[in-house]
Amino acid sequence: MMNIQNVKDQHLPELMKKKNVIGVGVGKKITGGKETDEDAVVIFVERKEVLESLDPEDAVPEKLEGVKTDVIETIMPEIQKKSLRDF
Numbered sequence: 001m002m003n004i005q006n007v008k009d010q011h012l013p014e015l016m017k018k019k020n021v022i023g024v025g026v027g028k029k030i031t032g033g034k035e036t037d038e039d040a041v042v043i044f045v046e047r048k049e050v051l052e053s054l055d056p057e058d059a060v061p062e063k064l065e066g067v068k069t070d071v072i073e074t075i076m077p078e079i080q081k082k083s084l085r086d087f
Contacts, residue, residue: 019058
Protein backbone atom coordinates (compact mmCIF):
# COMPACT_ATOMS: atom_id res chain seq x y z
CA MET A 1 0.00 0.00 0.00
CA MET A 2 1.26 3.48 -0.83
CA ASN A 3 2.02 6.04 1.84
CA ILE A 4 -1.24 7.80 2.77
CA GLN A 5 0.14 11.25 1.91
CA ASN A 6 1.19 9.99 -1.53
CA VAL A 7 -2.27 8.50 -2.08
CA LYS A 8 -3.87 11.82 -1.14
CA ASP A 9 -1.51 13.78 -3.38
CA GLN A 10 -2.02 11.43 -6.33
CA HIS A 11 -5.83 11.61 -6.14
CA LEU A 12 -6.16 15.29 -5.16
CA PRO A 13 -6.92 16.67 -8.65
CA GLU A 14 -9.69 14.13 -9.35
CA LEU A 15 -11.20 14.54 -5.86
CA MET A 16 -11.28 18.34 -6.12
CA LYS A 17 -13.35 18.07 -9.32
CA LYS A 18 -16.16 16.24 -7.51
CA LYS A 19 -19.38 18.06 -6.60
CA ASN A 20 -19.24 19.85 -3.22
CA VAL A 21 -15.60 18.92 -2.50
CA ILE A 22 -13.79 21.89 -0.95
CA GLY A 23 -10.68 20.24 0.45
CA VAL A 24 -8.71 17.04 0.90
CA GLY A 25 -6.39 16.00 3.71
CA VAL A 26 -5.24 13.05 5.78
CA GLY A 27 -6.36 12.08 9.27
CA LYS A 28 -8.12 9.44 11.31
CA LYS A 29 -11.44 8.02 10.13
CA ILE A 30 -14.44 9.11 12.18
CA THR A 31 -17.18 6.54 12.67
CA GLY A 32 -20.32 7.18 14.70
CA GLY A 33 -18.97 10.58 15.71
CA LYS A 34 -15.81 9.07 17.22
CA GLU A 35 -12.27 9.09 15.90
CA THR A 36 -10.90 5.63 15.14
CA ASP A 37 -7.30 4.40 14.86
CA GLU A 38 -7.67 4.00 11.08
CA ASP A 39 -5.81 6.39 8.79
CA ALA A 40 -7.95 7.91 6.07
CA VAL A 41 -7.90 10.33 3.18
CA VAL A 42 -10.34 12.96 4.45
CA ILE A 43 -12.55 14.69 1.89
CA PHE A 44 -14.24 17.90 3.04
CA VAL A 45 -17.56 18.82 1.42
CA GLU A 46 -19.92 21.78 1.80
CA ARG A 47 -22.79 19.36 2.37
CA LYS A 48 -23.04 15.60 2.50
CA GLU A 49 -25.49 14.06 0.09
CA VAL A 50 -27.08 10.65 -0.14
CA LEU A 51 -24.89 8.48 -2.36
CA GLU A 52 -27.82 7.54 -4.58
CA SER A 53 -28.50 11.22 -5.37
CA LEU A 54 -24.98 11.80 -6.75
CA ASP A 55 -23.81 11.27 -10.29
CA PRO A 56 -21.32 8.35 -10.30
CA GLU A 57 -18.40 10.68 -11.11
CA ASP A 58 -19.17 12.77 -8.01
CA ALA A 59 -19.24 9.85 -5.56
CA VAL A 60 -16.19 9.52 -3.30
CA PRO A 61 -14.89 5.94 -3.29
CA GLU A 62 -14.75 4.10 0.04
CA LYS A 63 -11.06 3.42 -0.55
CA LEU A 64 -8.25 4.84 -2.65
CA GLU A 65 -5.47 2.33 -3.31
CA GLY A 66 -6.41 0.44 -0.15
CA VAL A 67 -6.65 3.58 2.04
CA LYS A 68 -10.09 4.33 3.50
CA THR A 69 -11.76 7.66 2.79
CA ASP A 70 -13.86 9.76 5.13
CA VAL A 71 -16.26 12.45 3.92
CA ILE A 72 -16.68 15.34 6.37
CA GLU A 73 -19.20 18.16 6.01
CA THR A 74 -17.72 21.56 6.82
CA ILE A 75 -18.07 25.26 6.04
CA MET A 76 -15.53 26.82 3.70
CA PRO A 77 -14.12 30.23 4.67
CA GLU A 78 -15.08 32.90 2.13
CA ILE A 79 -11.46 33.61 1.16
CA GLN A 80 -10.97 29.93 0.35
CA LYS A 81 -13.87 29.95 -2.12
CA LYS A 82 -12.06 32.48 -4.28
CA SER A 83 -8.83 30.46 -4.45
CA LEU A 84 -10.65 27.24 -5.42
CA ARG A 85 -11.63 28.81 -8.69
CA ASP A 86 -7.94 28.68 -9.65
CA PHE A 87 -7.53 24.96 -8.84
